[in-house]
Amino acid sequence: MSEMLSLSNDPLLFISVMVAKILAVFLVVVLIVAYATYAERKIIGRMQTRLGPTMTGPLGLLQPIADGLKLFFKEDIIPAQSSKLAFILAPMMILVPAFITIAVIPFGGMITVGGYQVPLQITDLNVGILYILAMAGLGVYGIVLAGWASNNKYSLLGGVRSAAQMVSYELAAGLAIISVFMLSETLSLRGIVEAQAGSVMDWYIFSQPLAFCLFVITSLAEINRTPFDLPEAETELVSGFCTEYSSMKYALFFMAEYANMIVVSAITATLFLGGPAGPFPGPINLLLKVFFFMFLFIWIRATFPRVRYDQLMFMGWKVFLPLALLNIVITGAVVVF
């Protein structure tokens, strides 16, 4: 067993490997973000007896690029009455946490580079889950700020909705995760993956089915996807918090939404489905699981109507939270006895 590559034993190699890993992960995520929009349009189109994009390139495959270019060249309007700094900061504040959360997701086992062991993960924080929750919490600021800075009543309502929604659902999501690390006895994501490393039956989805369901539903609410897309409910709030945004700033919100989908899918796969475990090489297994969840999210969007604001709060505080607490109690009892 050779040594772990670290900053102390070979700084140059460490930094270059790190940069390579970051670039690779970033590129893959950006690509998935772009093609998730394409996939969503194609899949929903299929479900709704239409075709989705077909005109741009073969099978419409260049559509995301065309969309990106179009948004890039649009006039960037900042409303005169808005608070400029917050208005400009908001889209970044929502996109950045979405991207940096990916840093702690393990996407494979160890590989050997230059005689050293290198984990396929950008960094393995020993408080990985707390980091994820913290980043998810930061994302809310972007939306609230966007809603407030736009100086538009619809945006404000969207921002307020998202603040209430994310806070209440983060709590339930956090509590659902607690039962997972009660079993794994570690907060590090790599540790959690290793705890599920045995057979398929060791995956936490089988020992924690309730926590799994809770986490998937609450994360849908956290990333503002149907049926919890209240902050940007088009038919109620025009476009919610991003009503006033145009050009690349709007594109950033859009990218953040899809990046969040990827993040949530990857976290769910890591926590409950053994992360990179599976028949293929690690990263491919993880990607397959991510794609599965993304398909699920898209499918849900094509099927369900939107819940109402008070019903959403009711579900968060009076259904999901008690269920998550109950799950912790049961898990605790099982662990102790």
Place this chain on the structure above:
Amino acid sequence: MANTETMTINMGPQHPSTHGVLQLVLELDGETVVKAVPHIGFLHRGVEKLSENRSYHRALPLTDRLDYLAPMSNNLGYVLAVEKLLGITEQIPERAKVVRVMMAELTRIKSHLVWLATHALDIGAMTVFLYCFREREAIMDMYEKLSGARMTSNYFRVGGLSLDLPEGFENDVREFIDAMPGHIDTYEGLLTGNKIWQKRTIGVAKISAEDAIDIGLTGPALRASGVDWDLRRDNPYSGYEDYDFEVITRQGCDTFDRYKARLDEMRESCKIIHQALAKLQPGAILADVPSVCLPEKKDVVNSIEGLIHQFKIITEGFKPEPGEIYQGIEAPKGELGYYIVSDGSANPFRMKIRPPSFVNLQALPQMVEGALLADVIAAIGTLDIVLGEIDR
């Protein structure tokens, strides 16, 4: 407790779900609606006034533009009113009557499809929207075959119909209504049992039977409040008394029951169309009243009498006796009434239209005050308003 203020927002006239150019001034306390004031008039084209300067035949195309989602129902109401004014109601040939009923019911399905599509989309169920428009497209194609236009059909005429059914049209209709109940089951499969849909509609935008009658609510909205009232049965026109159908009433008074009532109405419409197809016999399509109806095209091009006949009607029109009449029909959205005053000239002296949407819209403030912002959207959807008809 800190001082709180209410917030006033302008919903519309440019808003994705006010179904056109309705403006709602909402006073919000958080997300709760304190007060809602609808403002209308953004689509006013003066249809009533315009008709006063047109002969009776030439006023007909204007009615297409009232409720543009159900043009044939508007045509039907108008031609029935003018026929009543002329006293030729009894002389309308059987074939024309049957085709009118058939097309009016297809129009009802078409209008209800748009209602369901937009209502579901407003509440967030995107897929139903496209499914409904798929079926609506089939009806649009029939419209096009029949009259040449997809939206503004202008197909019925005072005295009968403008053209006979094209070849194969009956088969198209039969195919469509055979498939339609299955499609309605699909919509129900996506919505009726859906917990979120139920939560969004049951108990939302309630209106009691007394309030509904006070406001003058008509159509499915009235019947879902438990009032058994349908002009097709209670004041039949165009031969509706010969058809066997059920008037759908429900007791829930809420959005969900209005939804169910309309879906069941579509099923009843399919039944009526079935019966109409069975009744359809070859025959004349225009009443034998030369002073009102245009001659056949072959007479116009082949005989001088026919040409003069046509020329007289086109240039002068016909002149009903002085008097006034009211004719109401059960349009998809409720009671559509035409009140026409004649002074003996070729133009109506006054034409007043009673549009169902206009009257139904009055229930909106009562429905939404105290409810949440999201319920306003559901309430607008469930009233099934069309601004073309409200503003006229």
